[in-house]
Structures are given as C-alpha cells and as structure tokens.
Amino acid sequence: MNLRHYVTTNMAAPMSSVDKTPAECLQLNSTSFQKKTRSKFISIPGTRPSVQNGQLLVSSGVTSLDYLLGGGLAVGTVLLIEEDRYDSFSRMIFKYFLAEGVVCRHELFVAAAQDDPDDILQELPAPILDDVAIHRPGDQPRMSCEPQDTLDAMKIAWRYQNLPKVQSALASSSRFGHYYDVSKIMEPEIRQAAKWHRFYHPEHPPPSSGTHSPKLESYSALLKSLQEVIQREGFDLNAPLPKSRNILRVGLHSLGSALWGDDLCCHDNPKNVHALTSFLYGLRALLRSSLSVAVVTVPSHLIQDRALMGSITRLCDNAIALESFKGSERETNPLYKDYHGLLHVRQVPRLNCLASQLPDHKDLAFKLKRKQFTIERLHLPPDLSETVSRVGKGEPAAAACASATSSAKHLDF
C-alpha cells in the first residue's frame, strides 16, 4: 500500500495556499519564514516520510529504536516486542509508545488483560518539554514582569530570557521523536487532552457458546472492538476520509499470556495453537487498510515451542526481543556492567521494496537512563592484561553467544 502522497514537512507550519500575504500567515511562530509547499494534502502531525522508501513513519517513542528500525515505525505495520523476564523494559517501551502518541496528538487504543488500561495510561512518563506545546489557557509568553528573578536566571544567555519556553498556541510539536523523563509522571492535563479507547479483557466476558473455532473469544472480541473503533473514528482508508486525519496507535499488552485465556505459555502442546497466529493475521490485515500502527508485546520466554514463536514473528512486521540481565548469571559479567540488557532485532520488514534495511550491528545492548532509553552497540573493551591468549580471554564474548559457561578455560595452543 502506497502512502507516499501523505507527505509532511518538518519545517515551520505548512501553508495551504501561496497567495496569502505573509502578514496573514504570521502565527505565533518564532520565525516568519514559510516554505513553499506544493502538496495540497494536509499533513498528519507526528509523522514523516521515510528517507529510504517513502513510507509514512511514526516515532516509536524511543529515538534509538527509531534509528534501528529504519527511521521509525511505518504506518500500517505491527511491532512485536518479546518481553524480558519481569516485563519491566518491554512495559517501558510500551509506555513510551503511548506517551509519544499523546504528545503527537494521535489517538490511542490500549488493550490489556492484566492491568487496567487506565492504570497504564496514568503511568506514562513525562515528556521533556522544550518545544512541545501544551495548551494552557490564559498563559502569556513570559515577559519579565519580575525583572530581578528572570534576569538573574540566565547570567550569560540573558538575551534569550524572554523567549517563551512553551508556545502558548495550540500547535503540535514539529519534532519527530521526543525524550521522556522516566522519574516523572505525565501531567494529567496533557494526558486528558488525548483521545483514547480501551479494551480491558475482564470487562468482556466470553459468550458461553460452545463453538470450537481456531480463534479464541478474547482475541476475536479484541479484533472486533478494534475494527469498530477504526471504522467509527475514520481511520479506515477504504471509507472516505475526514478532512483532518490522524493516526491510531494500538498498544496490545502481553498477548498470549494466560490472562488472555490463551494456553500458549502454559502447555508445550497448546490446544489453541492457532488462536494468536490467526489474531495477528487479522490484525495485520486491519492495520494495512487503515492509518494505524500497532505495538504488541508477547511473553516469549514462556512459550516453549520455538516454531510457534517463529510463526508469530513472521506474522508481525518488525520484531525485537529484550533480554534483561536481572536475575541471570550475566548480571555479574563485567562486560555487561553498563547496560541493563541485550536487544535482539529479530525481523525488519520489506515494505514496498526489495530489500530491507538491516541494522549494521547485531550485538546491541540497551540501558534505561532517566531521560533516555539508549540502545548501543555492544563491544568488547580492549584487553590490556599481560597474559592475553586468543581463546581464553574471549570468554565474555563466548558467553554472549551461548548461555552455558564453558568449563575449559584458558585453552592455550
């Protein structure tokens, strides 16, 4: 599906026609320069076209993850996150994704079986607000009514004091990808400005019909609810689109876990083998024909059947796996002391092109800092000890490939 014509510009507010006088176009921007644009289409805030293949991209909330996935998440695709053991970091990325949706004014659809979606939304991290506009009624750009305080605030850069830190106009941020402060919670005003839909599995009791179908009732109820939201709110590309378009961000937490009624994690030969896979197939079909993006987390460490995990990965477009060091023997490995876990990119999609853009490095590690979730290349530090033997000292690297520690240390030939 070609979304190429939804070109958006990253610069100052796009003009809809060129014959307006510049004076009329002067909004409360910091610059009055306006770029001529030939596109008559209204751009969707928070998106940009990919430099590789022109797909419309959306930020995942984590800028390093955007870089890994080729610029961002393409609209109409599914990102699969294989959860780490205690679901701490995958939940964090899930919250980043939703928080980015709130900041970019996208609509959200949150589905969960364990926690109430209201609780998940209340835990979103606060964006670091240098240039994000919040609509605060009655807020003036800060003129120095208290000269002493404001002049003392900046000793060297005092000329910039009166520039408003926060734009008081209701304009969405033109930046792609934001940073979040994990230690703070997003303010209720920002959160309540966002429109969102919820699906909490315990609220949808299964109808007690005895029909044995490959789909589980929980998943089919979820798919129906999502389809209804897409059609009602105008995200469907087949229907005539409303004037102002928006993106729907779909977050599905812990699909396949026992709380969804699925026994994929519990049994080696689950009864409902095809329930999750047929749901993912239906989900991807739904997303391809609408302006939405989905992030799905799956507790893959509980799924014993690797073939099943492989087919789940194939059915999603992007797939990453998080492996946290907590509780494993790698926690004490000095190679990993700066990081919180390893990140594996399992799959990158080929959307409307022949070859996908794979990340350059396969050994990636992540670290959750207060203001950033960084994903870096894992590299061995230079070995400066005296007895350097090629095989023996490479043990930390060998541990990266195999989890069993080798008993034959220091093989010297």
Next chain:
Amino acid sequence: MLSELLQGTDIGGFLLIQDSCTYCGRDLLKSFIEAALNREEVIHVVGFDVSEGELKDGLKSSVFQRLHFHNAFADPLGWTDNSPFTVHQFSSSGLTELLNQTAQSKPATLVIDSLSWILRHVSPTAVCHTLQQLKKGGAVRTIIGLLHEDMHSRGIVGSVCRLATSVITVAPRTKADEGLAKITRRSKSGKVVQDEQIFSIRKDLTVTVLSKPTNFGRKQSNTEEQVDPTANLTFNLRLTDAEREAKEKLALPFVFSTEKKTALLHSGPGSGKILYEPDANDDYDQEDPDDDLDV
C-alpha cells in the same frame, strides 16, 4: 527483605513461595501464617496438600478463632456427595462467597496450600484468571500461595510467577536447619529488586535471617573506585574558596547593567522577524528537488 515480607505490608499483593522436593516450603508458609495471626489478621487457609491438624501443628492455639481452615484435603475432587471444599470451587466467585460466609470487618488474607494441586486439576488459564480477579477484588487483602516448581513445566510456573508481586524460591543449604531464599519483589512502578538470604525457622515458627550467602556479595566487592581527575597532576586544577569567590565576582565581557539589559530585552515587537515577499525574479519551481529531502 524476608523480614519486610513477613511484616506483610503490601496490600493487594500476591506472595508466592516456590519450593521443590529438596526443601519443603511449608514451614516458611506456616511462619507467614503465624506472623499474620500475630498481626490480628483474619486468615483463610485452603488446604489441599496436608490435613488441618498437620497444618495447625506448631501454630499457637490461642489465635485459632481467626484462622479458618477450609478442608480440601479430605475430598478435593468431590467423589463423595458432601465434600467440604472441592477443587472446582476454586474460582473467584466461589472463594468470595466462602470468604463472605464468615462475617468479618476487614479483608482477609488467603493462604493457598498448595497451588500445585489446583494446577493439576484445573486449567492454568482459569487459575491465573482467578488469582488476578482475587488480587483486584476487595474481598482479599493478600494472597499467599505455595507452589512446587518441580511439578510443573516452566511455562506454567512462569505464568503464575508473572502474577505474583513477590516470589520467594527456597532451596536447601548444607546445614539441615538452614534454607536459602531467593526473593524477587516487583514494585508497582515495575522496578524489580532481587535478594538472596539465608534463613532458619525456629520451633515457634519465627524466622531468623542469617547472613547473606558469600557468593552473592561478590558483585558488590567489584565496585570501581572513582578516579579523581584532579589528582596526580603536575598543575593545580582545584579551587580554594577564595579563588572561587573571585571567579564568581569576575565581570563577564557582555554582561550589561540591569537597565541596559531590560532596554535591550524590551526592544519592541517584531524586531526579530523577517518579512519576505517573493518578487518577480524568484522562480516558482514546482518540481523543487529539495522537497524530497528530509533533514
């Protein structure tokens, strides 16, 4: 951390004790019951594994009116017609009804001995569903469950552990009366804390926490010393207090007086704006190649 858990401060939590055939976790379970009884809490025990007498052995008999034992040991599968508690009654509606039968002022603590028995006869998804509903509902204050991890596959154990707010895995030590407890606590914000402690349980079911096992402390001894970059130099990079004061007092070159600053700051509206009107010489190139750039 074991002592904090024994004090039972988290409400709405699910504490899971995992044991194996090498070390029985029932003594630790009984210590938790004892500690809760001493705190004047109402306890409901659903006992599948052992009989009432065996479970109550060792507990102080003065507090038995707050301990309600539901005998699921006698006839758990309902083979006779009048069974006190069957395994199929283990659902959130069944348990809430059971808890409401005994009139109480505050929510009770539910102790399940053991979850393994239930998991063998009821599907794991139903058990997880029940536990989740009990956690969310108001009838139960905390749930303490015993699980024999060697009886189930990794997937089932993992699924139940996901629901737990704290997991204590007990293992034997070389001394017979000591045990090793690996504790994992998940807080509300998603932070996971792990700890390992050696404990021993006395005759009166109080738990004494002994020292940490030595190989756990190895991680802490590897902390690097912070290298002070201003040390060991041939020149002096540090500042004395007097020097710091002088540095602050130094007048910077473009720092103006307050009046001049305010005059410059309030220099009138629109001074930084660029007004541009395209004139005849500008070409309106529709096919501007720069439009495709995303910088």
